[in-house]
Amino acid sequence: MEVLYSVFIGLLGFLLRLASPFHPKAKAFVAGRKKLFKQLSASITDTSPLVWIHCASLGEFEQGRPVIEALKKEFPNIKILLTFFSPSGYEVRKNYDKADYIYYLPLDTRKNAARFIALTKPVLVIFVKYEFWHYYAKELHARKIPLISISAIFRKDQIFFHRLGGFYRKILDNFSYFFVQNDESRQLLQSINITNSKRVGDTRFDRVHQIVKQGGEIDIAKAFKNDQKAMVIGSCWPEDIEILAPFINENKMKFIIAPHEISESSVVWLEKQLLVKSIRYTAASQQTHLEDYQVLIIDNIGMLSRLYRYGEFAYIGGAFGKGLHNILEAACYGVPILFGNKNFEKFQEAKDLINRGGAFEIADYTDLKAKYEMLNLPENFLLACEVTRQYTEENLGATEKIMHYCREQLGVKPH
Incomplete structure (x- = not known):
């Protein structure tokens, strides 16, 4: 199954490159990842602890944002790396001032995952909502770097809960903790013997309440x-x-x-x-x-x-x-x-x-x-x-519950 997954990711990259001359979003997707590792190597030279937050797009960014801002406020010495999968997220938030580094996420291959994590050296990684990447999760687990999922939501029709979903269930096994939006998600995880989860709700409530x-x-x-x-x-x-x-x-x-x-x-x-x-x-x-x-x-x-x-x-x-x-x-x-x-x-x-x-x-x-x-x-x-x-x-308070876990993982005193 891992071979099929790798073939799919490779095919995805090939098709996006093929479409890039004709499709603006595909063009941005491909162009944004060119020379990415070179840029990372040149920019991430600080030895300060780095927390990596990954969002698929703009909607997930809004869910990750309260946690980013809480981390930055409480631990100003920590560097924040923010990555996006989609151009619609990256292009809108590439100048977001609370993140120290903002990049596209390289495609999820064994080589890319190992190289990306070796370059960035995160002390804590946060994936938002639906982001579950096999090689990144596997590499982080192998390096004993805590990986958490926030504002996560699961449905019984997802591949994780299908009788043929063993490969995808193993991805979830590499996560340190799941902060889920509802009880159904927690119960679904328990049904596949994943107990490291907690219902805390959606961090967007905190963000919207702050705006109001x-x-x-x-x-x-x-x-x-x-x-x-x-x-x-x-x-x-x-x-x-x-x-x-x-x-x-x-x-x-x-x-x-x-x-x-x-x-x-x-x-x-x-x-x-x-x-x-x-x-x-x-x-x-x-x-x-x-x-x-x-x-x-x-x-x-x-x-x-x-x-x-x-x-x-x-x-x-x-x-x-x-x-x-x-x-x-x-x-x-x-x-x-x-x-x-x-x-x-x-x-x-x-x-x-x-x-x-x-x-x-x-x-x-x-x-x-x-x-x-x-x-x-x-x-x-x-x-x-x-x-x-x-x-x-x-439903307020999800951010603080997640921050409690982050404090324990970071092992540093608040500023």
Whole structure:
């Protein structure tokens, strides 16, 4: 099986090189790994202890970020090496100031793993969520370097729990500890005789809670709301708007819409779906008579997490397409959350909040209208608000639980 795995990794590298002249992401994937070991050798010359954190992409980075920042704050003498598998993570965060070194992860071959670990000499390694690489895990175990998995989540349909998944179960055997998101993950690991795990939740709760605490007012959004009932629609796609537009057009409350795509053509298309008066954020000012508008379109990036404070309701986009976007930012404000009824099931927080009565999946316009009318009843609204608020609060603290383990492994006193 190890031979087949090596062949697969080699084939993956070959196909990416083949596609690189024609596909921008493949090109970045290949180009980012050229002369990587030479760059590592030249840059990592400090003898300070090094902690290596690996993330697949941007979403996993957000889960690793609270731990990176806690490590850097508590142990400023430690160097942080951050690696990404995907260009979509690396390109966005290659200048992240809390990491000392940021690189792509070389493909998981026996030679690459041995060379990478020999060059970087980590004292502790953290893989985030779904990252389980055979040769890296094997090499770290052989060198007795602690390797932990954080914000991990397991499902019974994964190869680890299949009767033919012995090779992949051995990868998990090389991990020192698993910090998992839910009890199901811990129980699944126990079913294959892996007991070195603990349910601590998702570190994103800590990150989002921190953003909420630090976030300031958005004056134009505050003036636009003007103490009226509002719904904040975050990261929406055309598939979401097709359902939302009739609801917006017949409803008297205010709407703040942050589309996923903010290109001119996307914003113009959105405006054409609306029969009520709308204004773009970049066209508004304190002098604008915002009371004359029913919809505020956010045509820039970076403020969505702060916008949810202005809504009594939140709708999160993406579930009618590739996958639901982040609902934790809205949950932190203690508001009822709505989203599409398709691609949300891989998000634990979405399933949890549906089960508890804080989030609601919608199938179409009629379903959206019915769910909204149900939530408009004071007792239902207050209950949903309390559910999302309580759910967020009880899931805080994963970062500190992971840090307790890291302190023991690092064997150094906090600064």
